[in-house]
Amino acid sequence: MSMQCPICRSHRVVSLDHAKKIGGVIGTVGGAASGVAGALSGASAGAEVGMTVGVMAGPAGVAIGSVAGAIFGALIGAATGGVTGAKLGEVIDQRVLDNYVCQDCGLTFGDRLS
Numbered sequence: 001m002s003m004q005c006p007i008c009r010s011h012r013v014v015s016l017d018h019a020k021k022i023g024g025v026i027g028t029v030g031g032a033a034s035g036v037a038g039a040l041s042g043a044s045a046g047a048e049v050g051m052t053v054g055v056m057a058g059p060a061g062v063a064i065g066s067v068a069g070a071i072f073g074a075l076i077g078a079a080t081g082g083v084t085g086a087k088l089g090e091v092i093d094q095r096v097l098d099n100y101v102c103q104d105c106g107l108t109f110g111d112r113l114s
């Protein structure tokens with residue numbers, strides 16, 4: 001996508017993506033937390049993977065499996081949460097914030113001006 005500065009018509013315009021970056025971080029942290037919570041309550045894909053591995057390994061493996069499940073849950077939650085957060089942030093960038101800055105005149109502007 002080629003953006004053009006509405007003032008000086010420069011094409012040296014970069015996007016800031018503040019909300020996208022922040023959304024990605026918040027989504028990753030929140031997703032990891034909910035992934036751990038889901039795994040601990042046995043309600044996530046991570047818990048199922050962990051318990052399956054644990055049961056196959058025997059009684060002692062169940063404890064290890066639940067820990068592994070929490071880790072799997074956190075990883076899965078972080079990955080999905082990060083993507084969701086970044087997507088939400090991208091929408092905020094495009095709809096709400098002035099997401100573009102002209103490198104020639106320094107103007108910041110949003111999609112609604114273009």
Ligand SMILES: [Zn+2]
Nearest residue numbers: 005008102105
């Ligand atoms: Zn400009």
